[in-house]
Amino acid sequence: MGVSYLIKDKIVFRFFLRRTLWSIVVLLVVSFMSYTLIFIAPGDPATILIGKQTGRFPTPEQVAQFRTEYGLDKPLLVQYYNWLKQAVQGYLGQSFRTGTSVASEVRVRFGNTLLLVTVTMLVAIILGIPSGLLAAWFKDTFLDRFIHALSMLAVAIPDFWLAFLLILLFSIVLRWLPSHGIGSAKHLILPVICLGLANIARLNRLTRSGLVGVEGEKYVLSARAKGLTRRTAWIKHGFPNIAVPIVTLIFTLFSGAIAGTIIIENVFAWPGIGFYFVEAVNYRDLPVIQAMVALYAAVFIAGNILADIAYVIIDPRIRLD
Amino acid sequence: MANFTPRLLWIRHNLFHSIGIALALLLVAASLIYPLVSPIDPTKQNLLASLQNPSREHLLGTDHLGRDILIRVLTAGRVSITASFIVLCISLILGTVVGMLAGLTGGVIDEICMRLVDVFLSFPSMILALAMIGTLGPGFWNLILALAITWWPPYARLVRSKVLALKSSNYIIAAGILGASKLYIMRKHLLPALIGPVTVLLSLDVGFVILSIAGLGFLGLGIQPPAPEWGTMLVDARPFMQLGLQMVLPPGLAILIMILGFNSLSEALDEWLNPKTNAR
Numbered sequence: 139m140g141v142s143y144l145i146k147d148k149i150v151f152r153f154f155l156r157r158t159l160w161s162i163v164v165l166l167v168v169s170f171m172s173y174t175l176i177f178i179a180p181g182d183p184a185t186i187l188i189g190k191q192t193g194r195f196p197t198p199e200q201v202a203q204f205r206t207e208y209g210l211d212k213p214l215l216v217q218y219y220n221w222l223k224q225a226v227q228g229y230l231g232q233s234f235r236t237g238t239s240v241a242s243e244v245r246v247r248f249g250n251t252l253l254l255v256t257v258t259m260l261v262a263i264i265l266g267i268p269s270g271l272l273a274a275w276f277k278d279t280f281l282d283r284f285i286h287a288l289s290m291l292a293v294a295i296p297d298f299w300l301a302f303l304l305i306l307l308f309s310i311v312l313r314w315l316p317s318h319g320i321g322s323a324k325h326l327i328l329p330v331i332c333l334g335l336a337n338i339a340r341l342n343r344l345t346r347s348g349l350v351g352v353e354g355e356k357y358v359l360s361a362r363a364k365g366l367t368r369r370t371a372w373i374k375h376g377f378p379n380i381a382v383p384i385v386t387l388i389f390t391l392f393s394g395a396i397a398g399t400i401i402i403e404n405v406f407a408w409p410g411i412g413f414y415f416v417e418a419v420n421y422r423d424l425p426v427i428q429a430m431v432a433l434y435a436a437v438f439i440a441g442n443i444l445a446d447i448a449y450v451i452i453d454p455r456i457r458l459d
Numbered sequence: 460m461a462n463f464t465p466r467l468l469w470i471r472h473n474l475f476h477s478i479g480i481a482l483a484l485l486l487v488a489a490s491l492i493y494p495l496v497s498p499i500d501p502t503k504q505n506l507l508a509s510l511q512n513p514s515r516e517h518l519l520g521t522d523h524l525g526r527d528i529l530i531r532v533l534t535a536g537r538v539s540i541t542a543s544f545i546v547l548c549i550s551l552i553l554g555t556v557v558g559m560l561a562g563l564t565g566g567v568i569d570e571i572c573m574r575l576v577d578v579f580l581s582f583p584s585m586i587l588a589l590a591m592i593g594t595l596g597p598g599f600w601n602l603i604l605a606l607a608i609t610w611w612p613p614y615a616r617l618v619r620s621k622v623l624a625l626k627s628s629n630y631i632i633a634a635g636i637l638g639a640s641k642l643y644i645m646r647k648h649l650l651p652a653l654i655g656p657v658t659v660l661l662s663l664d665v666g667f668v669i670l671s672i673a674g675l676g677f678l679g680l681g682i683q684p685p686a687p688e689w690g691t692m693l694v695d696a697r698p699f700m701q702l703g704l705q706m707v708l709p710p711g712l713a714i715l716i717m718i719l720g721f722n723s724l725s726e727a728l729d730e731w732l733n734p735k736t737n738a739r
Contacts, residue, residue, distance in 0.1 A: 164578050175594040287475045294479075294719035296670055298677050299693060299711030306700045306707070397583035401674050415586075416678055419593030427593045431586060438582040 172431035230429035251410030262337035270345025289339035318407035348380035389445035476723035483720020490536030520705035543668035549607035554614020562622030584609035663725035666718035
């Protein structure tokens with residue numbers, strides 16, 4: 139026993155080492171791709187920005203000075219290397235538009251986004267999995283079909299449209315909930331509903347189809363024929379079998395929710411990183427766009443690694459390759 | 460599906476799916492045909508007739524600038540459907556080429572292609588699309604480019620996995636032994652076998668590409684005004700929500716119908732193509 143555990147630990151360790159190295163490669167590729175965006179941008183960013191700041195067309199000297207100041211006169215790879223060197227030290231560059239450092243802006247806003255996404259996922263898990271259990275238990279009844287129809291609707295409703303309808307009902311007509319901003323638990327309710335509805339539905343569908351699938355397996359049928367109750371069959375065979383796909387889905391949805399905040403934060407004026415990112419995109423603030431893409435990539439890769447760790451913990455049979 | 464009765468049965472058992480599919484097909488047909496035959500100009504303003512309720516003249520009423528909402532929703536649909544068609548065509552071609560190449564050659568090329576796909580799949584497409592639009596500026600072709608570049612990787616992965624599975628199947632091996640060239644096998648055996656699974660994914664994606672277009676339009680980064688677009692129409696509607704729902708409901712419902720209908724279509728196709736695995 140002890141020996142086999144040692145071997146497994148070694149394999150697990152090598153697996154994570156490889157995954158981590160691969161993640162670093164992905165991060166480098168993504169950040170490089172986003173860095174090269176500046177070179178395919180139409181128009182010279184230096185000219186545009188000085189124009190925006192001073193309100194008149196810049197002289198060549200001004201452009202040259204700006205380029206030297208931001209290091210834009212060096213070759214691409216040198217620029218990228220310099221950027222990377224600073225990024226590793228926590229300096230993500232500064233906004234062309236406002237001059238503030240990206241890292242300090244992100245530090246203020248990241249918590250807000252994380253709060254929104256975490257609450258959304260908790261709500262999705264609390265509502266999605268039990269409703270899936272319910273649908274599976276009452277398979278092919280009216281309740282099951284009703285939940286199916288609801289979840290199909292939930293996936294199809296555009297979140298920004300739902301946001302408008304909810305704001306209209308709860309903020310404008312009933313005046314129960316604030317329509318935008320941050321500050322209290324009440325501010326969370328509408329964004330969480332908009333962001334979470336589709337996730338509830340997806341968790342619901344997967345839970346139901348997983349359990350129904352296990353119940354149709356021959357070994358479960360034979361166990362049931364020998365007198366195993368349905369409840370015990372679920373606990374012994376159902377839950378262990380659906381655990382891995384559900385955890386996979388939760389991590390996928392978590393990434394999706396972070397991407398979803400980009401629109402939802404804009405609807406509800408929620409001061410998170412999505413709001414900041416769109417603002418940068420609107421003003422074509424390239425240093426911020428670059429830094430944010432790299433940051434998002436880092437967040438998603440961290441999520442993938444966490445998912446891998448979760449698999450090893452919940453499923454002893456997992457193949458590490 | 461030899462005779463007609465099972466299909467009728469399917470419709471009865473999947474009423475919700477059937478309604479969704481029918482509505483979406485109706486919306487597609489109306490969007491493609493109505494703007495061509497209607498004499499109303501979707502961008503023509505008439506401030507004297509702004510924010511009107513539905514009437515015989517304006518079936519869905521008018522918006523804050525007095526433009527007819529029905530023709531705007533359908534023209535916007537035309538643009539969205541065209542855009543998503545182009546995006547999906549590019550994704551399909553690019554994905555099939557990369558997937559085939561990776562699956563058939565194997566080795567280093569396979570590794571490189573799939574790692575590239577992994578990079579794209581490691582984070583949501585919306586972010587890369589936004590970054591590209593932020594760099595290139597908004598516009599129809601930039602939107603197409605940004606979405607196509609982020610949408611092909613799942614197709615490459617799907618095609619590769621199918622090719623790998625088929626490559627070792629007996630009939631392909633037999634064809635090879637009989638002297639069929641790689642190109643012949645690809646054309647006669649691999650591509651036809653891919654049509655089914657790829658169609659399921661394509662029909663699922665139609666709705667989501669349309670959602671992405673609307674989302675980008677909503678952020679002001681998609682198709683630019685005065686051309687009507689579902690996302691921008693919703694943004695326009697926000698200040699006038701209290702005064703009436705005629706501006707808020709149609710664009711949102713249109714997106715909803717497209718996603719619902721094409722999701723249902725995808726589920727139905729999947730069930731029809733894989734009757735065994737889905738028989739529960």
